[in-house]
Amino acid sequence: xxxxxxxxxxxxxxxxxxxxxxxxxxxxxxxxxxxxxxxxxxxxxxxxxxxxxxxxxxxxxxxxxxxxxxxxxxxxxxxxxxxxxxxxxxxxxxxxxxxxxxxxxxxxxxxxxxxxxxxxxxxxxxxxxxxxxxxxxxxxxxxxxxxxxxxxxxxxxxxxxxxxxxxxxxxxxxxxxxxxxxxxxxxxxxxxxxxxxxxx
Numbered sequence: 335x336x337x338x339x340x341x342x343x344x345x346x347x348x349x350x351x352x353x354x355x356x357x358x359x360x361x362x363x364x365x366x367x368x369x370x371x372x373x374x375x376x377x378x379x380x381x382x383x384x385x386x387x388x389x390x391x392x393x394x395x396x397x398x399x400x401x402x403x404x405x406x407x408x409x410x411x412x413x414x415x416x417x418x419x420x421x422x423x424x425x426x427x428x429x430x431x432x433x434x435x436x437x438x439x440x441x442x443x444x445x446x447x448x449x450x451x452x453x454x455x456x457x458x459x460x461x462x463x464x465x466x467x468x469x470x471x472x473x474x475x476x477x478x479x480x481x482x483x484x485x486x487x488x489x490x491x492x493x494x495x496x497x498x499x500x501x502x503x504x505x506x507x508x509x510x511x512x513x514x515x516x517x518x519x520x521x522x523x524x525x526x527x528x529x530x531x532x533x534x
Contacts, residue, residue, distance in 0.1 A: 353398025355412045359420035370430035370476040375422040378468040382437075383415055385464055387457040391415050391440060408447050413440040430476055437465060 397405040427433045444458035
């Protein structure tokens with residue numbers, strides 16, 4: 335069986351503007367509404383967002399403000415929780431696997447760019463533990479939803495029994511080696527919340 339490829343518009347190359355890269359949140363073509371995507375939007379993302387150490391991951395990394403001159407040389411696919419939330423709201427994703435990959439990229443970025451001893455890495459690891467626990471409770475079979483809330487079609491999306499078992503890209507990011515994967519948080523990041531964060 336050929337491996338399912340992610341949609342090409344999920345991670346287009348983007349240039350930073352004023353030290354930030356805001357990944358696109360409006361799809362080139364509409365995504366779908368599935369039971370697993372609804373679970374990610376209504377259960378998983380709120381649990382991640384509300385975690386007390388999640389605040390550095392809420393928005394794209396401001397490399398100009400933080401003085402991270404090499405950030406985009408190391409991190410090729412920046413990602414943050416706010417972007418994932420907007421993508422879910424806008425039906426950007428075709429399946430839960432696409433959304434899970436984005437969240438895994440966020441963690442991989444953190445572990446790739448930062449020194450393992452930094453507080454930010456510990457914060458990312460704690461957030462990832464919450465993510466894995468929530469993901470274990472996700473519906474096992476992805477079903478496309480009708481326009482009527484709460485109803486699902488008979489059509490299953492993909493042959494997988496579970497998004498977390500179907501693809502190695504959604505496995506734990508713990509222990510990743512440094513690579514040019516991507517990143518949402520930079521090293522030397524001041525690990526203290528500031529009043530100017532916008533938690534929409």
